Structures are given as C-alpha cells and as structure tokens.
Amino acid sequence: MKSNLKVALLGNPNTGKSTLFNLLTGLNQKIGNFAGVTVDKKSGFCKLPDGQTAEIIDLPGTYSLYPKSADEGIVLEILTYKDNPSFPDLIIVVLDATNLKRNLLLYTQIADLQIPVIIALNMIDLADKSSIKIDINVLAKRLNVPIVALAARKNIGITEIKKAILHRSTIALQNPTIAVESIAPELIAKIGLELKIKNPYIALHTVHQHHNLKHLNKSQHLLIEDVKKQYHFHAQKAQAAETIARYNYINDVLADTVKYPAIALEENISNKIDHLLTHKVWGLVIFLAILSAIFQSIFSWASYPMQLIENAFVGLESISHSYLPKGALTNLLVDGVLAGLSGVFVFIPQIALLFAFIAVLEDTGYMARVTFMMDKLMRKVGLNGKSVVPLIGGLACAVPSIMSTRTIENWKNRIITIMVTPLVSCSARLPIYTLLIALVVPNKYVLGIINLQGLVLMAMYVLSMLMAIVVAWVMKKIIRSREQGYFIMELPVYRMPRWHNVGITMYESVKSFVTQAGKVIIAIAIILWVLASYGPGNTFNTIDNKYHSLAFKNIGVDEINKQKAAEKLEHSYAGVLGKSIEPAIKPLGFDWKIGIALITSFAAREVFVGTMATLYSVDGDDTKTEPVRHKMAQARNAQTGQLVFTTATAFSLMIFYAFAMQCMSTMAVVYRETKNIKWPIIQFVYMLLLAYGCSFLVYQVLK
Amino acid sequence: MKLSQLKIGQTGIIKEFTDLAMSVKLMEMGCLPGEQIKLNRVAPLGCPIAVSVAGYQLSLRKREAATIELF
Known part of the structure; x- marks a missing residue:
C-alpha cells in the first residue's frame, strides 16, 4: 500500500x-x-x-x-x-x-x-x-x-x-505555549542563524541533543559545542527552567477547563489490588504461582494442537512417499523440506500461548508491579527492575526481549541484561526439552496431581533463570561503569487486558516466527539433507556395491536396506562432520549423530528436532513413517548396541541446549543493539564454555 | 524532611530538589514543587517505594526519593 x-x-x-x-x-x-x-x-x-x-x-x-x-x-x-x-x-x-x-x-x-x-x-x-x-x-x-x-x-x-x-490543517495553527527564546535568547538566535533553524524550540533541542541527531555533520557538531561554551549553556538547568515554565502554562490552561474530584476513584481500586499483589509475602507467592500456572498451561494446552500438527505432517510424509515418484527430488522434498517444516509448525501453539500470556501480563499492568517488586533483587546482581521484562520475555524469545531492554536507561544494567537474557530458556528450547523429557522421564504423577515430566520441565526453566542471575552477578563484578542507574517508573492503574491487542500480538509473533525462523530452518534442513544423502568421493558407490553383493546371501531385504542406509549416513558429509567433532563431545555423552545436530543448530536451536527427524528418516526405512520420538527411543549405538538416549545423555544434552548460544538471530540483534561486535562474541564464548562445562558435569555424574 | 522519610500513608508537599540531574527527570514525571505527594507502599524487599503524585502512581528508589525535600 x-x-x-x-x-x-x-x-x-x-x-x-x-x-x-x-x-x-x-x-x-x-x-x-x-x-x-x-x-x-x-x-x-x-x-x-x-x-x-x-x-x-x-x-x-x-x-x-x-x-x-x-x-x-x-x-x-x-x-x-x-x-x-x-x-x-x-x-x-x-x-x-x-x-x-x-x-x-x-x-x-x-x-x-x-x-x-x-x-x-x-x-x-x-x-x-x-x-x-x-x-x-x-x-x-x-x-x-x-x-x-x-x-x-x-x-x-x-x-x-x-x-x-x-479535515486536518496543512499548517500548524496551535497556539505557542511558552516563550522558548527566553530560556537562552542569544544561544537560540546564534544557532538559528548558523544552522538556518527558524524554529527556536528546534534550535534549543538541537543544542541539547546534537550528539543524538544523525543528520548533523562534524563541523556542525563542533560549531554547536563552541556556541554552548560561548554562552555558558547549562543543559540541565535550561531543561529544568523549561519544564517549570511548561507546567506553569499547563496549570494556567487547566485552571478553568478541568475540575477534579477530591479523590480519584480508579486509583483507589488499583490501590487495593496493589495492596495484595505487591504484599511482602503474598506478592511474591502470587508471582511464583502465576509463573508456574503459565508453564503448566503451556505444557498441557499446547500439547493437543501440537499432536495434531505432528500427526498431520506424519500423514503428509507418508502420502508423499507413496504417491510421488521415487527419487532424489522426492526424498529432498519429504525428508528435507517437509521434515524441516514440521519442526517449525509444531512450535506455533507454544509460541502463540507464551506471547499471549506475556501480552496479558503487560497489558493488565501487572508486569510493572513485578518490576517494582524485583528491583532491589535485580539491582544486587547488576540488573534493574526493568530487566525483569526482558528476562520473562526471554521465556518466549530472546530477540524481542533484547530489543525491549531499550527502556533500561543505565548502560551497564542494559548490557548485563542483554548478556544474560539468552540464558533464559526460550520457546525454541521447549520442543527439545519436551522431546528429551518424553524420552527419559516417565509420564507419572507425583502426589497425585503433579506431572513428573512437567516438573522436570519447570526445573529446567528455574535453572535457566538462576543461571542468568548468577552470570549477571559475575558480570556486575567485571564490567566497570561510573554511571549510576535509576528507577523512576509509572505504575499504571490495573486494566482488563485488551483481547484484541493480545490477539494481534499472538498473530504477529507467530507470523514473524514462521517467516523468519522458518526460512533459516528450511534452508538448513535442505543443506542438511544434501549433506546426509551424499558423501565424499565414491564411498556411496562402494557401499552400494558391497550391499549389492550381499543381497544374494541369506539375509532379509529389509535388514540389508537398513544397514545400508546406516552405513551411508555414517559416511556422508554430515556423518564425516559429526565424526570429526565426536572426540570433543564424547565426554558429554554425545555421539556423532548428536554432533551433526549440534552443528546444524548453532544457527538456530529450532533445527534440533528437525535435524533429528531428517537424520532418523534418512537412517532407516523409507516406507515406515513414525514420529521422530519413537525413532530416537529405539536408536542404539552401532558399536556397543546400547541405547543412545540414556538418562545421562538426555540430561546432558538438555543442559547443553539450555546454556549454549545457538541462535544467529539473537547474535545479530545483540550486535545491532550494542553496536559493537565484541558483545556478541563474548556472549557466544562464555555461553559455549558454560554449556560445555555444565554438560560435562551432568553426564559424568549421571553416567 | 525528605520523601524517603515519609511513613506509609503519610502525605507531604514537595519543596525542592537536592540533585539537579534527578530533579529534571522527576519534574517530567509530574513531581513539581508545590505538588502533594503520598507514600502508598514499599516493595517487599524494602525498596523501591510507590507514591501518589499528580494524580497517578509513581515508583522510585529510596535513594532517588532522598533527593526530594518536603515541607
């Protein structure tokens, strides 16, 4: 338009x-x-x-x-x-x-x-x-x-x-408000003349904030600095004088146009709610209760639509396999693109729900109260009460959360918030947790009502939050800054959430996820499929020949095909890549297939499930399509014959995904927001070391 | 008396500011000399505080409140 x-x-x-x-x-x-x-x-x-x-x-x-x-x-x-x-x-x-x-x-x-x-x-x-x-x-x-x-x-x-x-007017007809010139008469006249700014208020702002104005050139900046010195311009004093003059004008205008009652009514209702929601004990209890309710509902509500999406893709894959002509193109379409797409679409319910919950918390005014309650605690670890919003938002996605740190005025508070936000378990980790928990944690109930799988999931989130706090505290000790932070914030009155807005937020978040993450995921799925389906030199021919000669002996065709596919995968480009990093990840309990997933998901964690889907579709039977979970549960190490996904490996893998920086979008946004390549690099390195160390510990202890 | 010394439910009138940089920010938020200000509550951990001023509720840290001198 x-x-x-x-x-x-x-x-x-x-x-x-x-x-x-x-x-x-x-x-x-x-x-x-x-x-x-x-x-x-x-x-x-x-x-x-x-x-x-x-x-x-x-x-x-x-x-x-x-x-x-x-x-x-x-x-x-x-x-x-x-x-x-x-x-x-x-x-x-x-x-x-x-x-x-x-x-x-x-x-x-x-x-x-x-x-x-x-x-x-x-x-x-x-x-x-x-x-x-x-x-x-x-x-x-x-x-x-x-x-x-x-x-x-x-x-x-x-x-x-x-x-x-x-019916707007094309020229400004509003009455002037205060005598702007009187704040700094000579300075405004001089700047107006030199920079050809007719409007005195724009001239004043130009002096005030010229370092933020990108349309000015270097000589103009120097000129402004000179004029400032020449007329002894004190920015804060001028701003204070202006603010007082403006309020005098406003009082004058409002005196005969607005009549206030003795006590504002709505403020009082809000006050009563605040009395409970920011109460010394109940305030914190309610906050924790709200958070856990959100997780329980995301886990249980989202599982139905997710199951539907999963089944739809399984159905689509088997239909494609039986109706499309056999060949490399069909395989690419089904095992590469479709498998990758299902990894994207299956997220939608969880992302929509999480964004909806956060939108409701913001919209009602409750988030401001959380900020209020948490400020002191956050300050102790080098953050700000306002860091709570990105940290909670980090549960959905680090990218918009890091952008929301712009409301934090203090540079050090903001940098630390940016550095730790990606540690908070985002929705992209959710399917990984879900998948691995379903593999190794029994679907049992503790005390009759608490689902054990849900409990482990909650523990992963709590752990990620704690780690964010610990790392923030360490960074507070390292990063030096003389600038002092402050916390002057409006506590808006409580309102009912605007469902229309919540709906739009959900729609926008899902749309941007599917289009942005989707592109990366599909691209990687295709590259991965190629890497997994072809190998260096003529190794694939050798394997084909070897099994061709075997086919005459007394072994079932199914068995041969399965072994052939496994061997092909192992000798494919992806296999070679995975094997090359196997020595480094063996102490964490990972084999070369997980190694492939680690490599591919360094661009985006979302790729993990898709990679697993692609790897286990390539490895195995073309005609049988089943959810990736079942394939992984049956996966065994080719040499030892033991299950690949033991409790130790699964937990070690979850910890790795919890702490490692595996998201190109986040790194790009960190660079954009800090305007210094140093920060995304530091972030990538510290998170990788943290992930490796913690996974190592977990695997060695649980093994 | 400073704003940080008010007790919950107590009201005062803003007299002046002791920190210029802070005063600019506070005045923008409606804390002006002559305005009535009331301490509504204190956060669970003792800081920040929430006050009613200029017809709405504002939260600020105790250190910031200490720069507001009351009548």
Whole structure:
C-alpha cells in the first residue's frame, strides 16, 4: 500500500496509544526500521472516510522530547528534521484524560515544533467515571487545536479521529505555549542563524541533543559545542527552567477547563489490588504461582494442537512417499523440506500461548508491579527492575526481549541484561526439552496431581533463570561503569487486558516466527539433507556395491536396506562432520549423530528436532513413517548396541541446549543493539564454555 | 524532611530538589514543587517505594526519593 499522508502517533506510555494504532490500522501493520537507526518502526495503513489512505506511524511512548532511553531518542530525530523519511504531515498526540496535567507536558513540547497537531483525548470514559470534568471545547479553544474525545478500548471515537485526520490543517495553527527564546535568547538566535533553524524550540533541542541527531555533520557538531561554551549553556538547568515554565502554562490552561474530584476513584481500586499483589509475602507467592500456572498451561494446552500438527505432517510424509515418484527430488522434498517444516509448525501453539500470556501480563499492568517488586533483587546482581521484562520475555524469545531492554536507561544494567537474557530458556528450547523429557522421564504423577515430566520441565526453566542471575552477578563484578542507574517508573492503574491487542500480538509473533525462523530452518534442513544423502568421493558407490553383493546371501531385504542406509549416513558429509567433532563431545555423552545436530543448530536451536527427524528418516526405512520420538527411543549405538538416549545423555544434552548460544538471530540483534561486535562474541564464548562445562558435569555424574 | 522519610500513608508537599540531574527527570514525571505527594507502599524487599503524585502512581528508589525535600 502507498500513501502520501504520514500521521505520527505520539504519547506517554500507558495512554492507549497502541490500542488506537491497532484500531486505526487493523492487521495492515508492518514492522521495519527507522532510517539509520535500530529502533523498530511500527507503521500501518488506515482508510479515511473519503477513501484515501494515511500511513500511521507508531512512535515509541515517551514522557517528554528529552530522551531518557535509547528508543525515545528516535522521536526527536524524526520530528526535528524535515528530510527524515518518516517526518509526519500530522501528529496525533494521545493524552490520558485521567492524567491530563502530566500528559500535557509532552503536548506543549510538540506544539512548539510547529507541526500540525490533533489531540486524541483517550480514556474519556474513565475520566467521566472518576468525575473528572473536562470542558473540551474551552480546552480546544485555549490551545487552538482540534480535540477528539476517545475511549479506544470501547472503540468509541475512532470514526471521529479518522474524520479529524481528513479535515486536518496543512499548517500548524496551535497556539505557542511558552516563550522558548527566553530560556537562552542569544544561544537560540546564534544557532538559528548558523544552522538556518527558524524554529527556536528546534534550535534549543538541537543544542541539547546534537550528539543524538544523525543528520548533523562534524563541523556542525563542533560549531554547536563552541556556541554552548560561548554562552555558558547549562543543559540541565535550561531543561529544568523549561519544564517549570511548561507546567506553569499547563496549570494556567487547566485552571478553568478541568475540575477534579477530591479523590480519584480508579486509583483507589488499583490501590487495593496493589495492596495484595505487591504484599511482602503474598506478592511474591502470587508471582511464583502465576509463573508456574503459565508453564503448566503451556505444557498441557499446547500439547493437543501440537499432536495434531505432528500427526498431520506424519500423514503428509507418508502420502508423499507413496504417491510421488521415487527419487532424489522426492526424498529432498519429504525428508528435507517437509521434515524441516514440521519442526517449525509444531512450535506455533507454544509460541502463540507464551506471547499471549506475556501480552496479558503487560497489558493488565501487572508486569510493572513485578518490576517494582524485583528491583532491589535485580539491582544486587547488576540488573534493574526493568530487566525483569526482558528476562520473562526471554521465556518466549530472546530477540524481542533484547530489543525491549531499550527502556533500561543505565548502560551497564542494559548490557548485563542483554548478556544474560539468552540464558533464559526460550520457546525454541521447549520442543527439545519436551522431546528429551518424553524420552527419559516417565509420564507419572507425583502426589497425585503433579506431572513428573512437567516438573522436570519447570526445573529446567528455574535453572535457566538462576543461571542468568548468577552470570549477571559475575558480570556486575567485571564490567566497570561510573554511571549510576535509576528507577523512576509509572505504575499504571490495573486494566482488563485488551483481547484484541493480545490477539494481534499472538498473530504477529507467530507470523514473524514462521517467516523468519522458518526460512533459516528450511534452508538448513535442505543443506542438511544434501549433506546426509551424499558423501565424499565414491564411498556411496562402494557401499552400494558391497550391499549389492550381499543381497544374494541369506539375509532379509529389509535388514540389508537398513544397514545400508546406516552405513551411508555414517559416511556422508554430515556423518564425516559429526565424526570429526565426536572426540570433543564424547565426554558429554554425545555421539556423532548428536554432533551433526549440534552443528546444524548453532544457527538456530529450532533445527534440533528437525535435524533429528531428517537424520532418523534418512537412517532407516523409507516406507515406515513414525514420529521422530519413537525413532530416537529405539536408536542404539552401532558399536556397543546400547541405547543412545540414556538418562545421562538426555540430561546432558538438555543442559547443553539450555546454556549454549545457538541462535544467529539473537547474535545479530545483540550486535545491532550494542553496536559493537565484541558483545556478541563474548556472549557466544562464555555461553559455549558454560554449556560445555555444565554438560560435562551432568553426564559424568549421571553416567 | 525528605520523601524517603515519609511513613506509609503519610502525605507531604514537595519543596525542592537536592540533585539537579534527578530533579529534571522527576519534574517530567509530574513531581513539581508545590505538588502533594503520598507514600502508598514499599516493595517487599524494602525498596523501591510507590507514591501518589499528580494524580497517578509513581515508583522510585529510596535513594532517588532522598533527593526530594518536603515541607
């Protein structure tokens, strides 16, 4: 879709900005990058009443144009530079009607940028309920801005906002708010003259944050530094003076337009819930209970659709084998692509559920309370209360979680959070755990209600969290930083989750998983199939000849085929590769086949199950298709005749997958977020050493 | 008296800030001289604290609260 009209959505966090975004754009969303920076650009298209389309850009939530964290910086970059490809024709400022005063601070800053503005006064229903009386007409007149009252959660006011976009003014008509020039008159005049910036507020921000503005060149940076010195510009003092002036203006505006009741009603209900949920004892008990409930439900609820998907693929594979002509292409399609695909699709239920649970925790406001409760503990190990969100998000996927660390203002806290987040067991490890646990842990019940397999699974997750904490503590001792962290955070009132938003989150996460991870997995599945089906030189011919001559002796055809396939696999490229690392992984209890899986899953853990599926489909009977679990359970070491997957090996393997960095996407995102190749390398090495050491211990003890 | 010295349920009026860098962040969040501020609760481990200010609930660490001087 194309559009010539760009509309930016801006507002404080928790104002319902994303709800409005979702309502305006529906599923017409795409996540891309803002030019030149790593911050995700969320945009979508909206049909206006006259049939034209507007591109809606969702900017990161912020309390002011002075950025405190990495992703807030993008807002100023876009809004102060007309040639930025995302520079909007119109800004919709979303304000929370129940908290107008603090919300208006951002509005007054934006108003002074002199870009056309519309105010979306959201949560008007809650303001009514709390008896906050806002005279919208008078307020609109005072500010000289169109104001649309909204109750986005109830879908009220969406048509009106679309109309307002349609009838927008093409020039900024809003009243100026404060006398910006008076903050630093000579400095603003000088910068305006030198850099040709007409708007005094943009000139002031340019001085303030020039090191964050990528469109400036080196001589301009130097010039700004000189001017700063010349006029003794003290950034913090200027910002403090500006903030106080803005609040004076806001108080003045609000004095005759808004009437507050004695006590805010909703805050009180929220207060009562908080009393329980952040209670000294009950708060922590409830938090743990919620976490374990999430795991139990993921394990039990997801197993049905997963079984269905598994069966569907088994069926598809056997149909393909019986109807497609025999040959290399069919084998590639069935044993390579289909087997790889089933490894991707089988994840979908678990990923969807996990993302849904996390979305609900965020949406209700509970996640902010977890942050509040955990801050002190997290601080002790070099993290921040806000690290809890990426750590819990890490249960789903490290990639978005590492991106969410941008809200952590302190550099050291953020780096440590990024470094330990991949240790948290993500959903890609879940199928590996599930598969290996099903192999070696009996499906029994302890105390009548607790499933033993579920318990072991939970233990793996707890272990991964503990390891993240321990490693964070070690890094806190190693990484030096003088910058002090802080924790100033809004605790939003509790709300019911918006199911529409949760649904969209689920849909988006599954979509990006299938398309992004899927591509890698299928590519690797195909490469792997080739590696497993062909060997160096003419070894395969030799094997064929050897079994051909055997065929005349008194051995069953099935038996011969099986042995032939096994020997072929062993001498294939994959086999050679696996064998070459066998000496290194033998102390961990792994054979060369597991070695192949280790190599292939260094790109992505998801590949493990698919690799096993491919390896055990190649090795064995073409006509019999059964779930990979059964094949693995029967796998025996060719020399010793013992089972490959003993308890010791299975646990050692699980530990290895728990701690090793086997995800290209994570490493790419760590590089993107830290902008230094050093960090992903350190992370890869320390995690590999940790995984090797722990697996070694586990295998040697259990063996 | 400092904000960090309030008891749960107690209210004070913000007088001034003792740390310029912190004051800029706090003022953006609505903590302004003259605003009424109330200590709602303390986190299970003793820090941070949650206060009501400017019509919403804000959490901050004790060290940060110690930079807010009350009347």
